Amino acid sequence: MGTPAIVVSGLTVQFGSFRALDGLSLAVEYGQIHALIGPNGAGKTTLLDAISGITRSSGGSISLNGLTELTRCNEVDIALSGIRRKFQKPSVFEALSVRDNIALGIPSARQAGLVGQSAIDQRIEATLDVIGLAEQSARLAGELAHGQKQWLEIGIVLASDPKVLMLDEPVAGLTDEETERTGVLLRKLKHPARAIILVEHDMDFVEQVADRVTVLHEGKTLFEGSMKNARLDPGVIDVYLGR
Amino acid sequence: MSAQPSFYSRFAADRFYLWNLVALVGVALALGHAAAGGGLLSEYAINALGQFAAFAILALSLDLIWGYLGILSLGHGLFFAIGGYAIAMHLLKHSYLTTGIVPDFMQFMGWKQFPAYWVWFEHFPYAVAAGLLFAFAIALVFGFVSFRSRVNGVYFAIITQALVYVAMLLMFRNDTGFGGNNGMTGFSVVFGARLGQSSVTALLALAAVVTLIATLIGCRALVISRVGAIMIACRDDETRLRTLGYRTIALKLSIWCLSAVLAAIAGMLYVPLVGIINPRVLSPELSLEIAVWVAIGGRGRLFGAVIGAVTINAVKFLLSARAPELWPFMLSALIVLVALIFPNGLLDLPALRSLIREFVKRPGAGRLTRFKSAS
Numbered sequence: 001m002g003t004p005a006i007v008v009s010g011l012t013v014q015f016g017s018f019r020a021l022d023g024l025s026l027a028v029e030y031g032q033i034h035a036l037i038g039p040n041g042a043g044k045t046t047l048l049d050a051i052s053g054i055t056r057s058s059g060g061s062i063s064l065n066g067l068t069e070l071t072r073c074n075e076v077d078i079a080l081s082g083i084r085r086k087f088q089k090p091s092v093f094e095a096l097s098v099r100d101n102i103a104l105g106i107p108s109a110r111q112a113g114l115v116g117q118s119a120i121d122q123r124i125e126a127t128l129d130v131i132g133l134a135e136q137s138a139r140l141a142g143e144l145a146h147g148q149k150q151w152l153e154i155g156i157v158l159a160s161d162p163k164v165l166m167l168d169e170p171v172a173g174l175t176d177e178e179t180e181r182t183g184v185l186l187r188k189l190k191h192p193a194r195a196i197i198l199v200e201h202d203m204d205f206v207e208q209v210a211d212r213v214t215v216l217h218e219g220k221t222l223f224e225g226s227m228k229n230a231r232l233d234p235g236v237i238d239v240y241l242g243r
Numbered sequence: 244m245s246a247q248p249s250f251y252s253r254f255a256a257d258r259f260y261l262w263n264l265v266a267l268v269g270v271a272l273a274l275g276h277a278a279a280g281g282g283l284l285s286e287y288a289i290n291a292l293g294q295f296a297a298f299a300i301l302a303l304s305l306d307l308i309w310g311y312l313g314i315l316s317l318g319h320g321l322f323f324a325i326g327g328y329a330i331a332m333h334l335l336k337h338s339y340l341t342t343g344i345v346p347d348f349m350q351f352m353g354w355k356q357f358p359a360y361w362v363w364f365e366h367f368p369y370a371v372a373a374g375l376l377f378a379f380a381i382a383l384v385f386g387f388v389s390f391r392s393r394v395n396g397v398y399f400a401i402i403t404q405a406l407v408y409v410a411m412l413l414m415f416r417n418d419t420g421f422g423g424n425n426g427m428t429g430f431s432v433v434f435g436a437r438l439g440q441s442s443v444t445a446l447l448a449l450a451a452v453v454t455l456i457a458t459l460i461g462c463r464a465l466v467i468s469r470v471g472a473i474m475i476a477c478r479d480d481e482t483r484l485r486t487l488g489y490r491t492i493a494l495k496l497s498i499w500c501l502s503a504v505l506a507a508i509a510g511m512l513y514v515p516l517v518g519i520i521n522p523r524v525l526s527p528e529l530s531l532e533i534a535v536w537v538a539i540g541g542r543g544r545l546f547g548a549v550i551g552a553v554t555i556n557a558v559k560f561l562l563s564a565r566a567p568e569l570w571p572f573m574l575s576a577l578i579v580l581v582a583l584i585f586p587n588g589l590l591d592l593p594a595l596r597s598l599i600r601e602f603v604k605r606p607g608a609g610r611l612t613r614f615k616s617a618s
Binding site for chain 2: 052053054074075076078079080084085087091093094095096100103104105107108111156157160
C-alpha cells in the first residue's frame with residue numbers, strides 16, 4: 001500500500017440536471033500510474049477538471065496529501081500546490097518557442113525547488129532531453145507535428161517537477177511508433193514522489209503502462225483493479241469494452 | 244546547445260524593428276536641427292510629425308494590451324484625454340500667471356478664481372504626476388473590477404466604450420471646471436517660452452518623437468522578456484496559463500495600467516502641439532479609430548501600431564485639406580480589407596507579393612486565400 005496523493009470522496013459535479021460525477025470516490029497513490037477509462041461521458045475529463053479547479057463541484061471533497069482541500073482552491077493555487085494537467089487537445093503556446101513553452105512550465109522557481117537562473121536553465125535542458133525535443137528548442141511550438149506537440153505539453157507540465165501529473169489522452173492521434181515512445185516516456189516519469197493520473201482510450205497502451213485502472217461509468221466507479229482483470233470483468237465488458 | 248540567446252541578441256533579432264527605429268532616430272535628428280533654427284522642415288510638417296508621434300505612442304499603448312495580451316479597449320481615448328486635460332490645466336494656469344489673462348472658460352462662467360482642484364497645476368511636475376496618477380487610478384479600479392469578474396473580449400470592449408462615452412458626457416458640462424463643451428484653449432506660454440514660435444514647436448515635436456523612441460525600446464524590452472512570453476501565453480490560452488500556476492489577473496491589471504499611463508503620456512505630448520483640448524477627444528469615434536490604426540498597421544508587432552497610426556493620420560491630414568468627404572469611405576474600405584484579407588494589417592503586404600507571384604506562375608491555382616492570423 002502506497003501513500004495516497006489525491007483522495008476523492010463522494011464527489012458530485014452537476015451541470016444543470018445532468019450529474020457528470022455522482023458521489024465518486026477514488027484514491028490515487030504516489031509512485032503509480034493510475035488510469036481512468038470508460039465510455040464517452042463517463043466523467044473522466046470532468047474529474048480532471050474538478051481536481052484542477054476548472055470545474056466547481058457541488059458536493060464531496062478532493063484532498064491533496066490528506067491536507068489541502070482542493071475544492072476550496074482556485075486553479076492557480078491548485079497548480080502552485082504541485083498539481084499539473086495535460087489537456088485532451090494539445091494546449092501548447094503556438095506563438096512561443098519550444099524552450100519558452102517549457103520555461104512557462106516553471107511559474108515560480110522557489111516552488112519548483114530551484115535556486116538561481118542556472119538551475120532553471122538546467123531544469124529546462126533536462127526536460128527538453130526527457131521529451132526528446134532538445135533539437136527543436138528554438139522552433140515555434142506552432143510549427144511542431146501533432147505528436148511533438150503532445151510531448152511538448154508533457155514537458156510543460158513536467159518542468160516544475162509536479163507531485164501529481166494528470167495526462168488527458170496523451171497518445172490520441174499518435175502513430176504506433178510515437179505511442180510506443182510515449183509509453184517509454186511515461187514509465188520514465190514514474191517516481192516514488194509522484195502520482196500520475198492517465199485518461200486514455202487506447203486499451204493496449206493502458207495495459208502497458210498503468211499500475212491500476214479505474215473504470216468510470218455514468219459518473220460512478222464501475223471497477224477498480226488491474227487492466228488484466230478489467231478485461232475479464234463482465235460489467236466492464238458490458239458497458240465499455242464490448243465482447 | 245539550446246541555451247537561451249542573450250537579451251541583446253533577442254532584441255536585435257528583429258531587423259524590421261531595428262531599421263524602423265533607425266528611421267525614427269533620423270526624424271528626431273531632423274527635428275533637433277529644426278529646433279536649433281534649421282529650415283529643413285516647414286512649420287506645418289514639424290507640427291504634424293509631433294502629432295503623429297503622439298498618436299503612435301497612443302497606438303502602442305493599445306497594441307501592448309490588444310496585440311500582446313488580447314484585451315481590446317475601445318475607450319483608450321479616456322486615458323489620452325486625462326493626460327491632455329492635465330497638461331492643458333498646467334498650460335492655462337502657467338499662462339495666466341505669466342500674462343494675467345483670465346482663461347476663457349472662467350470668464351464665460353463668471354469665475355474670478357480657479358476651482359480648488361486646480362491648485363498647484365502651475366507646477367509642471369505636479370501636473371504630470373497628477374495626470375499620470377489619475378489615469379493609473381481609473382485604470383486600476385476599472386481593470387480590477389472587470390478582470391476579477393472575468394469580463395473579457397467583446398464585453399470588456401463594450402464596457403470601455405461606455406466608460407469613455409460617460410466621461411464625454413461629463414466633460415460636456417460647463418460647471419465641472421474643465422472648460423465644458425468649448426474645452427480649453429488659448430495656451431500662450433510653455434516653460435516661460437511663447438507657444439507658436441517655430442523653435443518651440445520643434446522642441447515639442449522632438450519631445451514627442453524622443454518619447455516615442457523610448458516607449459518603443461521599453462515595449463520591445465518588455466515583450467521579449469519572460470513577462471512578454473507570459474503575456475502572449477495569456478492572450479492565446481488564459482485557462483491553460485492559470486492551470487500552470489500564473490495569477491493572470493495581476494498580470495492583466497499591471498499591463499492594463501501601464502497601457503493607460505502610456506496613453507496619458509501621449510495626450511500630454513499632443514495637446515501643446517494642437518493648442519486645444521475639448522470633450523471631442525472623448526468621443527467613441529476617436530477611441531474606435533485608435534483600434535483601427537492598430538488593426539490596419541498590424542497587431543502584436545509594435546511597429547505595426549506605429550506605422551498604422553502614422554499612415555492613417557497622414558492620409559487623413561492630406562485628405563482633410565483636399566477632399567474631407569472621402570475620408571470615411573477610405574477608412575471603411577481599409578477596415579473591410581483588413582477584416583477580409585489582411586488579418587495582420589499592412590504587415591501582410593510583403594506576403595502579398597509572393598502570393599501574386601504564385602498566382603502569376605500557376606494561373607487559377609493561387610486563389611486569394613486569407614492570410615493566416617498571427618494570434
